[in-house]
Amino acid sequence: MKKSLTIHDIAKMAEVSSATVSRVLSNSSYPVSPELRAKILRIAKEANYVPNMLGKQLKTRTSMTIGVVIPSITNLFYSSIILGVEEIARKSNYQVLLCNSFQDPELEDKAIHAMFEKQVRGLVISSISSDKKQLKHFIDMGLNVVALDQKVEMEDVTQVDFDYRKGGYIAARHLIGKGHRNIAYVTAPLDRPSRKSICEGYAAAMDEAGLQPSVVEAGSETTYSGAYEFENGKALTRKLLAEGGDRPTAVFACNDMTAFGVVNELAAQGLKVPDDVSVIGFDGLDIGQMITPPLTSVLQPTYEMGRLACTMLLDMLTGGKKPDVGIVLQPRLLERESVADLLVGG
Amino acid sequence: MKKSLTIHDIAKMAEVSSATVSRVLSNSSYPVSPELRAKILRIAKEANYVPNMLGKQLKTRTSMTIGVVIPSITNLFYSSIILGVEEIARKSNYQVLLCNSFQDPELEDKAIHAMFEKQVRGLVISSISSDKKQLKHFIDMGLNVVALDQKVEMEDVTQVDFDYRKGGYIAARHLIGKGHRNIAYVTAPLDRPSRKSICEGYAAAMDEAGLQPSVVEAGSETTYSGAYEFENGKALTRKLLAEGGDRPTAVFACNDMTAFGVVNELAAQGLKVPDDVSVIGFDGLDIGQMITPPLTSVLQPTYEMGRLACTMLLDMLTGGKKPDVGIVLQPRLLERESVADLLVGG
DNA sequence: CTGTTAGCGCGTTCAG
DNA sequence: CTGAACGCGCTAACAG
Numbered sequence: 001m002k003k004s005l006t007i008h009d010i011a012k013m014a015e016v017s018s019a020t021v022s023r024v025l026s027n028s029s030y031p032v033s034p035e036l037r038a039k040i041l042r043i044a045k046e047a048n049y050v051p052n053m054l055g056k057q058l059k060t061r062t063s064m065t066i067g068v069v070i071p072s073i074t075n076l077f078y079s080s081i082i083l084g085v086e087e088i089a090r091k092s093n094y095q096v097l098l099c100n101s102f103q104d105p106e107l108e109d110k111a112i113h114a115m116f117e118k119q120v121r122g123l124v125i126s127s128i129s130s131d132k133k134q135l136k137h138f139i140d141m142g143l144n145v146v147a148l149d150q151k152v153e154m155e156d157v158t159q160v161d162f163d164y165r166k167g168g169y170i171a172a173r174h175l176i177g178k179g180h181r182n183i184a185y186v187t188a189p190l191d192r193p194s195r196k197s198i199c200e201g202y203a204a205a206m207d208e209a210g211l212q213p214s215v216v217e218a219g220s221e222t223t224y225s226g227a228y229e230f231e232n233g234k235a236l237t238r239k240l241l242a243e244g245g246d247r248p249t250a251v252f253a254c255n256d257m258t259a260f261g262v263v264n265e266l267a268a269q270g271l272k273v274p275d276d277v278s279v280i281g282f283d284g285l286d287i288g289q290m291i292t293p294p295l296t297s298v299l300q301p302t303y304e305m306g307r308l309a310c311t312m313l314l315d316m317l318t319g320g321k322k323p324d325v326g327i328v329l330q331p332r333l334l335e336r337e338s339v340a341d342l343l344v345g346g
Numbered sequence: 347m348k349k350s351l352t353i354h355d356i357a358k359m360a361e362v363s364s365a366t367v368s369r370v371l372s373n374s375s376y377p378v379s380p381e382l383r384a385k386i387l388r389i390a391k392e393a394n395y396v397p398n399m400l401g402k403q404l405k406t407r408t409s410m411t412i413g414v415v416i417p418s419i420t421n422l423f424y425s426s427i428i429l430g431v432e433e434i435a436r437k438s439n440y441q442v443l444l445c446n447s448f449q450d451p452e453l454e455d456k457a458i459h460a461m462f463e464k465q466v467r468g469l470v471i472s473s474i475s476s477d478k479k480q481l482k483h484f485i486d487m488g489l490n491v492v493a494l495d496q497k498v499e500m501e502d503v504t505q506v507d508f509d510y511r512k513g514g515y516i517a518a519r520h521l522i523g524k525g526h527r528n529i530a531y532v533t534a535p536l537d538r539p540s541r542k543s544i545c546e547g548y549a550a551a552m553d554e555a556g557l558q559p560s561v562v563e564a565g566s567e568t569t570y571s572g573a574y575e576f577e578n579g580k581a582l583t584r585k586l587l588a589e590g591g592d593r594p595t596a597v598f599a600c601n602d603m604t605a606f607g608v609v610n611e612l613a614a615q616g617l618k619v620p621d622d623v624s625v626i627g628f629d630g631l632d633i634g635q636m637i638t639p640p641l642t643s644v645l646q647p648t649y650e651m652g653r654l655a656c657t658m659l660l661d662m663l664t665g666g667k668k669p670d671v672g673i674v675l676q677p678r679l680l681e682r683e684s685v686a687d688l689l690v691g692g
Numbered sequence: 693c694t695g696t697t698a699g700c701g702c703g704t705t706c707a708g
Numbered sequence: 709c710t711g712a713a714c715g716c717g718c719t720a721a722c723a724g
Contacts, residue, residue: 016694016695017694017695017696018695019694019695019696019697020693020694020695023694030693031693031694032693032694033693033694036693036694055700057700058700058701058702059699059700060700061700
């Protein structure tokens with residue numbers, strides 16, 4: 001990096017002190033005569049002066065950057081969240097330091113550490129780490145944290161939550177309302193609270209209707225990509241169909257990518273959706289309306305979640321006020337065309 | 347932010363000078379007695395010392411962060427690239443500052459400016475701005491830049507390029523090889539070099555085979571999301587089918603999301619893919635194999651592009667060597683099931 | 693209104 | 709081998 005101009009350099013050019021230059025160029029409210037101001041502005045512009053934020057940040061102890069840690073950016077669910085975060089951040093002149101944790105607690109911890117060293121003012125995180133000791137320490141040191149997606153059971157962590165249980169309940173209710181009685185739930189490993197909650201909602205709705213829940217769970221996962229979830233959906237469907245007994249009339253998948261796998265495997269086995277088997281997903285990704293048939297799903301407002309999380313974080317940073325209560329976003333059924341109504345013409 | 351420990355604080359605790367602490371904690375090659383080293387390390391650990399990188403960066407003039415500027419992270423094409431960039435960066439202890447430009451030159455310029463102020467050591471960029479004055483200036487100041495996806499015609503900008511023309515050619519050749527003669531190309535506005543190149547490749551293959559090219563181009567775009575491209579695909583297909591004359595037996599779309607729209611609109615009009623009309627996309631997104639029928643496409647190795655771009659950037663940073671020649675990645679046909687072979691049973 | 697001075701936290705001469 | 713002193717680029721306190 002070539003040595004670039006400093007305020008001292010342009011102070012010399014303008015024949016003033018560097019303090020005055022600083023006052024002008026950093027829009028200080030401190031009074032400076034209009035003539036000097038104009039002169040300094042002109043010279044700085046002519047010389048293509050670009051301030052070095054490191055100096056400023058070191059002095060002012062504030063960095064105008066926030067960190068975002070999520071499992072994987074290629075997951076449409078998370079990329080949409082990040083888009084929301086980044087947009088809100090940008091509007092307040094913050095920038096985003098991004099890290100993919102790949103569901104690896106060690107990577108997550110390292111990323112948070114590095115971000116803290118770089119003096120990020122806050123963090124938006126979908127944390128997968130079970131050991132929150134480090135995070136707790138940083139929070140005690142003054143780091144502001146907003147958790148998303150994955151619940152962080154810790155005081156001083158503001159939560160943007162989603163009612164997964166109700167989402168699971170809504171999906172199952174929808175299927176039951178359409179006359180389905182044999183409804184299977186296929187899911188990635190139930191090792192995360194969010195997934196457990198969806199499953200509980202599903203089971204509650206089934207119980208309530210006097211139906212027998214039937215859960216097919218995947219073995220523990222290694223990666224965390226859409227392709228993995230898709231394959232998972234296929235594998236779980238094979239398992240489900242191979243089980244013998246009555247074939248379910250509807251399958252509820254723990255997320256949309258998995259649902260795509262279900263639809264695909266069903267088709268591979270000669271079963272039509274929704275004519276032979278209905279499928280419902282979870283997430284409500286845009287891409288769901290682009291497949292055939294368009295996937296009925298439970299909407300999680302990812303973009304808004306991102307925006308909301310970032311807004312809350314910025315509030316904490318500027319106001320210093322910790323929202324005393326977290327927010328729980330509500331699920332909404334996204335009815336498209338992958339669920340058959342068994343009560344019509346049945 | 348609560349005031350945190352500095353090297354001076356732990357220097358006092360260890361009853362040594364801050365210089366010694368610095369030497370130990372920053373792994374300097376400077377000799378320090380083993381006893382002191384151990385003592386300092388122990389005390390720093392006990393006190394949960396976390397270095398402030400701003401001080402270090404200011405002093406050493408190097409920041410261990412790179413910037414990435416792309417149109418939109420919710421576009422699977424770019425999120426995959428970023429994943430590659432971030433992974434390589436992380437392995438060299440760099441972090442990534444991310445910005446979505448939304449195809450807005452002004453946002454792009456502002457983001458680059460802010461990143462430069464924050465002393466990023468380099469940039470990976472898919473630039474949409476036509477005015478590269480600012481970028482050129484920063485490069486002259488020592489910023490290292492690797493361009494991706496969108497060609498930046500500028501010396502000192504290393505390019506990770508892709509042979510779009512050949513990709514267009516390959517796709518058209520594939521269709522022709524399968525016996526198609528009436529092949530339409532539907533595309534987003536041809537205002538970007540990459541899109542023009544694909545179209546040229548298509549036209550060249552058609553000419554070569556003595557066929558008449560038929561291009562349907564969209565009006566200028568406003569947003570840049572997958573949903574937009576999908577809708578675009580639908581709209582262009584409607585336009586195509588409404589044109590009268592012979593209906594094409596195959597449609598080539600400028601990217602996969604657009605192809606999804608084409609497939610969807612075809613279905614909406616009662617046309618089956620590939621039985622009635624064949625469709626081929628461009629990008630080779632994973633998601634393409636999850637729809638029905640799986641989309642034949644031209645593969646752009648996005649993840650590898652990201653990895654490669656970041657590797658080249660890091661080489662420039664460490665070695666100071668500017669690769670004297672850019673790289674042109676080659677397209678590859680991804681044959682799936684959305685193209686019918688007209689020569690069999692035809 | 694303007695300039696001088698003193699750090700922010702760190703790494704790095706240069707003496708000892 | 710160790711420490712005192714200086715400076716990275718910038719802002720803030722205090723004089724003038």
